[in-house]
Amino acid sequence: MTSPNSGPQAAPLDWIALSGAKPSGKRPYFLDDPAVERVLAITLAIAQEVAVLRERLDTVERLLEASGGLKRETIEAYVPDPAAANERAEWSRMYVARVLRIVQQELEALSSPEKNIELSTTADELGRT
Amino acid sequence: MSIWPSPPPYSLVGKHGVSPETGHDDRARFNFLAQLNTHLATHVLPGNARAFEQRVKPQFVKEMGREPEDRHEVRKAMLADSHFQMWSALRRSSMELRQQNGRAVVLRQLDELNAKAAALNRDSTQLRLDPTLAIPAYIRKVDFHCMPGGYITEHAAEDVSAAANYDIGIFATTGGGLGRYNDGAGHAVAHWLQTHASTLKPKRILDLGCGLGHSLLPVAEAYPDADIIAIDVAAPLLRFAHARARSMGVNNITFVQANAESVREPDASFDLVFTTMFLHETSSVAIRRILAETHRLLKPGGLCLHLEQAQYAGLAPFQQFMRDWDCLYNNEPFWGHMHELDLEALMETAGFSRAAMFQSKADAIVDEAIFGKANPDVEDYGRKATWDVFGVRK
Numbered sequence: 001m002t003s004p005n006s007g008p009q010a011a012p013l014d015w016i017a018l019s020g021a022k023p024s025g026k027r028p029y030f031l032d033d034p035a036v037e038r039v040l041a042i043t044l045a046i047a048q049e050v051a052v053l054r055e056r057l058d059t060v061e062r063l064l065e066a067s068g069g070l071k072r073e074t075i076e077a078y079v080p081d082p083a084a085a086n087e088r089a090e091w092s093r094m095y096v097a098r099v100l101r102i103v104q105q106e107l108e109a110l111s112s113p114e115k116n117i118e119l120s121t122t123a124d125e126l127g128r129t
Numbered sequence: 130m131s132i133w134p135s136p137p138p139y140s141l142v143g144k145h146g147v148s149p150e151t152g153h154d155d156r157a158r159f160n161f162l163a164q165l166n167t168h169l170a171t172h173v174l175p176g177n178a179r180a181f182e183q184r185v186k187p188q189f190v191k192e193m194g195r196e197p198e199d200r201h202e203v204r205k206a207m208l209a210d211s212h213f214q215m216w217s218a219l220r221r222s223s224m225e226l227r228q229q230n231g232r233a234v235v236l237r238q239l240d241e242l243n244a245k246a247a248a249l250n251r252d253s254t255q256l257r258l259d260p261t262l263a264i265p266a267y268i269r270k271v272d273f274h275c276m277p278g279g280y281i282t283e284h285a286a287e288d289v290s291a292a293a294n295y296d297i298g299i300f301a302t303t304g305g306g307l308g309r310y311n312d313g314a315g316h317a318v319a320h321w322l323q324t325h326a327s328t329l330k331p332k333r334i335l336d337l338g339c340g341l342g343h344s345l346l347p348v349a350e351a352y353p354d355a356d357i358i359a360i361d362v363a364a365p366l367l368r369f370a371h372a373r374a375r376s377m378g379v380n381n382i383t384f385v386q387a388n389a390e391s392v393r394e395p396d397a398s399f400d401l402v403f404t405t406m407f408l409h410e411t412s413s414v415a416i417r418r419i420l421a422e423t424h425r426l427l428k429p430g431g432l433c434l435h436l437e438q439a440q441y442a443g444l445a446p447f448q449q450f451m452r453d454w455d456c457l458y459n460n461e462p463f464w465g466h467m468h469e470l471d472l473e474a475l476m477e478t479a480g481f482s483r484a485a486m487f488q489s490k491a492d493a494i495v496d497e498a499i500f501g502k503a504n505p506d507v508e509d510y511g512r513k514a515t516w517d518v519f520g521v522r523k
Contacts, residue, residue, distance in 0.1 A: 013284055015236035020229045023272035024279070028221065028458050030214040041222045048161045048226060055157035076153050079140035082132040089134030092164040100168065103215055107176040110183060110212065 047099045051092065058088060133499055136163040136304040141499050142297075143309035146376020147246050147369055149234050149293050158230045162301035165223055170304075170509035173216050180212040181447055200441070200449035200465075207450065217458060224275050224302075224459055231298035232277070235290045246289045249372035255383040256371040258364050262386050267412040267463060268362055274302075275460050280340075280363035292341050292369030299343075305500050306493060306514035307343075310377075313493025313514050314405045314436060315347035321491050321518060322401075323351065326432055331355050331400035335426060337389040337419065338407030342370035342382065344436075348403070349379050355401075358394065360387040390418040392426060399426050403434040406516075409467040416467065420479035427523040433481075436491060436516040441468045451510040472519050485522040490515065 031037040059078045064070055080088060097104065109116040133141065139156040151159075181203070189197055189206050197203045207213045235242060250256050264281055272279045280291050299311045307313040322329060331352055336345045339359035349357050359382050361367055371384045387393060389407075402423045408416055423433045441449045449468075456464035473486050493514030507513075 013236060013239060015233065015239070018236050018277075018284070019233035021232070021277035023228070023275040023277045023460055024270070025272065025460050025462075028217070030208070030217040030221070032214070037218050040218055041225070044165075044219070044222045045226060048158060048165075051161040051164075052154045052157040055160065056153055059153060078153060080138050085138045086132075086134045088138070088160070089136075089164070092160065093168070096161075096164050096168040097172075100173065100219070103173055103176075103212075103219075106212060106215070107173070107179070110176065110179050113183075 044099075047095075051095055054091065054095070055088060058084075058091075131498060131500065135500070136160075136167055136300075137499055139163070139300060141309065142300050142305075145310070145373050146249055147242065147289065147293065147372045149238055149242055149297055151234055151297070155230065155234050158226075159298070159301045162223060162227050162230070163304045165219075166302060166509075167304045169216065169219055169223065171507050173219065174509065176212045177207070177216060177451065178447065180210050181207060185210050185213075197446050200446050200453055203446045203450040204453070217454070220454070221458055227298050227301050228275055228277065228294070230301070231294040232290075234297060235293045236284070239285055239288070239290055242293055243285055243287050243289055246368050246372040247287050249375045250287075250368055253371065253375070255380075256367060257383065257385045258367060259386040260364075262362060262388065264362055265388060265390070265412070265415060267410070267415060271410075271462060272460055273410055274455070280361075280366055283365060287368060289365050289369040289372070291363070291365040295366075296341055296343070296369070296373075303514060306495070308493065308495030308500060310346070311341075311343040312347050313495045314491075314516065315344040316494035317491040317516070318344065318403060318405065318434065318436065319347045319351040320494055321434070321489070322348070322432075325489070329401065329432060331432075333358070333399045333401075335392070335394070335399045335402045336360070337392075337402065337404045337423070338410070339370060339384065340366050340407075342374050342384070344405035345370075345382065346374060346377065346379050349374070349382050353381060355381060357382040358385055358399075359383070360385045360389060360392060362386065362388055389422060390415050392422055394426055396425050397428045397431075400428055400431045401434075402427055402431070403436075405436040406438075408435055408437055409461060409464050411467075412463055413466060416470070417475060417478065420475055424476075424480035424523065429523055431523050433521050433523070435472070435519040437519065438468065439517050440470070440472065442471070448510075454510060476519075476521050481521045481523065487520050489518045489520070491518050492516075 029037050031040070056075065059075050060070065062084060063074055063078060139159040185206050186196060197206060268280060276291065276294065278291060282291060284290055296311065299307055332355060334348065334352065334355050334357045336357065336359040339345050339361050342359055345359055359370065364386055367384045367386055374382055408419070411419060427433055438452065441452065452468065453465050455461045473483060476486060477483050
């Protein structure tokens with residue numbers, strides 16, 4: 001299980017591959033088609049990286065606005081004050097809600113069945129009445 | 130009312146002497162996951178109850194002529210429901226992202242991090258590792274909460290990476306629910322002791338399955354004159370825990386690599402023995418042996434406490450099923466068995482008197498100026514920072 005390899009000839013650690021390593025145990029798939037779930041996992045990772053880009057850009061804008069000039073280290077060291085943190089959190093809440101809109105709408109369909117009637121049913125009804 | 134949003138930005142998570150360095154994008158990833166998990170708990174998870182009541186249960190009743198009798202029947206029926214499928218797929222994926230993010234931070238600075246820990250640990254008499262210790266199967270075979278390699282894998286000599294990854298990601302999974310230093314459970318234990326056992330002045334305290342020591346430090350600070358032994362089987366956790374405690378100025382704990390099933394300490398040698406979120410990561414045989422050890426190790430009049438999520442007994446099958454999600458889907462294989470055990474009966478078998486047992490609740494205690502108060506209406510089964518306390522006096 002353990003494999004200390006810090007000797008002088010040890011190959012450098014492939015931290016990228018190791019970061020994404022699979023945990024033990026068979027992975028549970030929940031969606032009817034596992035391929036769709038794999039695409040979901042990829043989509044969620046992309047969603048995360050878009051959030052990261054947006055936060056970085058937000059930092060750049062705020063720092064530029066504050067100072068007129070900018071260094072990379074200043075971005076790395078940036079920590080938001082409460083006002084900025086609240087604005088960013090608001091953006092994040094909207095962002096997650098945007099990405100998961102379809103889930104929200106499926107739930108609304110479940111909680112308001114009267115607003116989830118097949119259009120053909122309504123068309124028939126309107127044709128009859 | 131906090132001036133910060135909930136969850137707060139990752140930049141407010143507390144730093145200590147073995148905190149990995151994080152860049153802007155690392156923090157942004159944890160911010161995203163904290164928001165995502167909060168959204169899932171608040172807006173998506175409640176749909177499972179709706180789906181169960183409105184379509185899963187009626188269908189089950191139609192086919193079987195009765196309601197589901199236990200959580201296994203609920204699970205079988207819910208696994209076919211599209212909402213449960215989507216919520217579960219998102220939650221599982223979120224756990225996997227959290228592991229990848231934490232590991233990417235830690236593993237790319239592995240040597241520097243291990244060197245920081247080694248410098249804090251060097252020549253200490255309060256870190257006692259035992260490389261000959263047999264690792265029990267329930268720790269060796271399970272990558273808990275989908276942590277690749279579990280608690281024990283070492284990528285280098287004197288490795289602390291498993292612990293560092295655990296430490297930096299708790300914020301994302303709980304949306305900051307355990308506080309700046311992930312110590313909300315420890316503060317809850319310390320507060321509980323000072324409220325309900327104010328006459329207890331423990332000279333010796335034992336923490337079984339101490340992990341990173343994150344739930345122990347507030348107790349150690351509450352009893353600065355006590356001599357504290359913290360044991361765990363995983364060397365990476367103990368190295369990190371010792372270095373972390375040192376860097377935070379807590380010096381009354383000795384971290385010992387040992388198995389909680391057989392602790393090499395004399396009979397009746399502790400005034401207080403406790404565990405926090407530990408028993409569910411053991412096994413059916415081990416938990417009985419651990420409880421017997423707590424009885425052997427306690428002094429007469431001593432106190433034993435265990436913090437765990439609520440037991441299943443008395444809960445409706447659907448509630449049990451929701452609480453059981455982590456068991457099969459987030460690598461907590463003993464979780465389900467543990468939560469259906471009659472802990473009082475087990476403690477009685479271990480030698481304790483039923484009359485001396487008690488149960489109560491404890492909520493995480495965090496810095497509300499930063500983290501605000503947890504929304505009592507949001508139930509994130511198994512993740513919520515609120516626990517049952519199982520206690521007994523010897």
